[in-house]
Amino acid sequence: MTDHFIAPERAxxxxxxxxLHAEAFGPGRFTRAAFRLREQGPHDPALSFVALSPGGDLLGSVRMTPVVTAESGRHGHLLGPLAVAPKHKNQGFGRALVRHAVEAASVTPDSGFVLLVGDAPYYAPLGFCQVPAGRLLLPGPVDPRRLLVHPLGDDAIVKALAGIVGYDHRPAVRATLGCAG
Ligand SMILES: CC(C)(COP(=O)(O)OP(=O)(O)OC[C@H]1O[C@@H](n2cnc3c(N)ncnc32)[C@H](O)[C@@H]1OP(=O)(O)O)[C@@H](O)C(=O)NCCC(=O)NCCS
Incomplete structure (x- = not known):
């Protein structure tokens, strides 16, 4: 793996x-359900991380956005986008960034899960499993096989998740903004 360090995202x-996002996802990214959810409010820079070379070049990035499920009132985080610079792929940066973000969320008070839309073969070894079909609604269509969740603490939360997933506007969550500086 190229020399690097992982740090909270800074402005x-x-x-x-x-x-990096434009390169990785192209213009189609703006229509995706997860993107539309993220449009509802800013990501949390204290839980969003970058992998940087010793000289400060961006090698990869993962973002986390606070979310809440309408029906069950469960608080958690939406992981993504996750992207690694093309010439640094397949060196473990993606997995390291996911692990870092999940670990940080797991020590955040009241975050019960990490949700994402992505490829199960990549995320399952990192502790993600499929959300039971039809339980959660994002602001756009999602292939249910790609809606994945990582419980934080209590695995029972996976079965308890229900309803529309929206941005979590709680003041306590928003107060984390600015911690990355
Ligand atoms: C997906 C991505 C983040 C992976 O990051 P990375 O640093 O290259 O991946 P890692 O080094 O952590 O892991 C590499 C392994 O994951 C596998 N892998 C990569 N993308 C995969 C995918 N979409 N599905 C299944 N496996 C995948 C690789 O084949 C490799 O397998 P190996 O270890 O058996 O050789 C990166 O390829 C990327 O930025 N892709 C474009 C954006 C994207 O698709 N983001 C994810 C959205 S869900």
Whole structure:
């Protein structure tokens, strides 16, 4: 693995991350259900991480957005986008960033799960399982096989999740903004 360090995302990373997302996902990213959920409010920079070279070049990025399920009132985080710079793929950066974000969320008070839309073969070894079909609704269509969740603490939360997933506007959650500086 290329020399690197993982750090909370800082404001000055925003342009490089946007370029990475454009490269990784193309213009189609704006129509995805997860993107539309993320449009409801800012990601949490304290739980969003970048992998950087010793010289400060961006190698990869993962973001986390606070979410809440309408029907069951469960608080958690939506993981994504996750992207690794093309020339640094397959060196473990993606997995390291996911592990870092999940670990950080697991010590965040009142975050019960990490949700994402992604490929199960990649995320299952990292502790993610499929959300029982039809239980959660995102603001757009999602292939149920790609709606994955990682319980934090109590595995029973997977069966308890229900309803529309929306941005978590609680002041306590929003108060984490600015911690990355
Ligand atoms: C997906 C992505 C984040 C993986 O990051 P990475 O640092 O290259 O991956 P890692 O080094 O952690 O893991 C590599 C392993 O995952 C596998 N892998 C990569 N993408 C995969 C996928 N979509 N589904 C299943 N396995 C995948 C690789 O084949 C490799 O397997 P191996 O260890 O058996 O050789 C990166 O390829 C990327 O940025 N892709 C474009 C954006 C994207 O698709 N993001 C994920 C959205 S869900």
């Amino acid at each position: 000055e990373c925003a342009d490089a991350i946007e370029t």
